[in-house]
Amino acid sequence: MSSKKIQRVIVKYCINQASSSELDELYLWVKEKENKAEFINYVKTNYLIDYNLKSFNSGRTEHELNKLIESEKRVVRLRHVQRMSKYAAAIIIGVLTTVYFLKDNIFHSSGDDTINPELVNTHVIEPGTDKATLTLEDGSQIALQKGTSLKTFYATSDGEQLVYESNQKRTKELVYNYLTVPRGGQFFIVLADGTKVWLNSESQLKYPVSFIEEQDRQVELVYGEAYFDVTPSEEHNGSKFKVLNNAQEVQVMGTEFNIKAYKDDISIYTTLVEGRVSIHSSGQNRVLKPGEQAILNSSNNEMSVALVNVNNEILWKNxxxxxxxxxxxxxxxxxxxxxxxxxxxxxxxxxxxxxxxxxxxxxxxxxxxxxxxxxxxxxxxxxxxxxxxxx
Structure with a gap:
């Protein structure tokens, strides 16, 4: 198989587009010792090898790669003989993606890259990282980033996450903080009720430092994208959890869901992973089932609901x-x-x-x-x- 052809097959395998015959070819090709170096150089340029597969020179790595290719071959064949619901297919594809997705910055071997990018200059563009700006109740701002630590009256941070103390320091009135994630950033936060929130790039969350007992727990996704893993109402004397933004209100009982509401997008996307949420907007009320996504057009307030591949909406946090x-x-x-x-x-x-x-x-x-x-x-x-x- 030519170098150009094998590169194409490797890429198609990594993004779940390889056919059964192509996977057969890849399996046989990788078994040849002289092809290992080419495989290493190509993957080094483009992908991230799973952390369990640190050294391709080891027999274990070769075995794992062959096993993964064989696993994918079985799935490809299955697609031809079995019809699946969209949600079931989403789960299978998501598991495969998590298991065999290739990751970079692992290799330490030398050698020229197989494919050279088209560069006008040598300015390095780095991928995003954990960073955010915390705005306290008094208006002061603190930069959070990897390698720095923070301790306030209500919260602590190691630079990669921000954790609020669990309602032990209650306030008589709601006191709000803001967490703002810039372009090229992401951040993880644990609210005072134990709810976990992953914030994507260019996002802002407004939330109380402590929730008031027997009142609704309410936060605001000012803009951007966030994944919520909400603690159940039963753990908080029946207190409901609500997520607001400028066009809708999402009410939950304890569930996992994703909201995408960027300022430059005309639509707001709410995707339910598990549990149950109710969405309210301009007199409309929709209840989502797991695997469903509500799309709200903010220009005319029309809302539609469709079944989606959940993994396409939430794998960003992984x-x-x-x-x-x-x-x-x-x-x-x-x-x-x-x-x-x-x-x-x-x-x-x-x-x-x-x-x-x-x-x-x-x-x-x-x-x-x-x-x-x-x-x-x-x-x-x-x-x-x-x-x-x-x-």
Whole structure:
């Protein structure tokens, strides 16, 4: 198999698009010792190898890779003979993605990269990291980032997460803090009631430092995207949990869900993973079931509900971008926020080209666009400072 062909098969395997015959070819190809170096160099350029597979020279790594390819081959064959519900398919694909997704910054071997990105200059674009700005009740602001620690009257932080004490220091009146995550950032917070919140890039959350007993627990996603794992009402004397933003109110009883409400998006997306939520907006009331997504058009307040692949909506918090027939325009919004870059199109028609697959959030940005180029989603790309031009 030619080098160009095997590169394409590896990419298709990594993003869950390889056919059964291609997986057969990959399995046989990887078994040849002389092909291991090429595999290492290619994956080093583009992907993140799972942390259990640290050294490809080990017999265990070779065994694990072959086992994963065989596992995927079985799933591919299964797709041809068995019809599955969208939700069941989402679970299977999500498990496969988590198990075999390849990650970079693991290899230490030397050697030239197989594919070289198109660079105008050498400005390094780093992937996002854990960072945020905490605004306290008195208006003062504190930068949170990896390697720094913080202790306030209500909370502590190690620079990667912010944890509020569990309602032991109650306030008679609600006292609010803000957590603001910039472009190129993400952050994890545990609220005073034990609710866990993952904040995506370019997001802001308003919340009380302590909840008042027997009153609704209420927070506001001012803008951006957040994943909520809410503690049940039963643990708080029946107190309901509500998430507000400028167009809707989400009421929950103890559940997991994702809200995407960016300022530059016309729609607000609420995706239920498990449990039950009720969405209120301009006289409308919709109750979601697990696997359903409510889409609220903020310009005309129309709301629709559809069954979706949940993993495409929530894997961002696990370090993975997952797309299912998404137009490049929407994908590039996600990439722009995470890498804090601007994307321009040499040909506007590129914006409507769709892409399906998974991409690692921690890989270098050249790997993202090399993948899109290898799969002919784009013909070429150019990186100049913090601007990417797609061709």
């Amino acid at each position: 370090g993975i971008f997952s797309f299912d027939k998404k137009p490049l325009r929407d994908i590039m919004k996600t990439i722009s926020r995470w890498y804090d870059v601007d994307v321009i199109y040499e040909n506007k028609q590129l914006e409507t080209i769709t892409f399906s697959g998974v991409l690692g959030k921690n890989q270098n940005i050249e790997g993202i666009f090399t993948t899109l180029k290898t799969l002919s989603t784009i013909k070429n790309y150019e990186i100049s400072n913090k601007t990417i031009t797609l061709k």
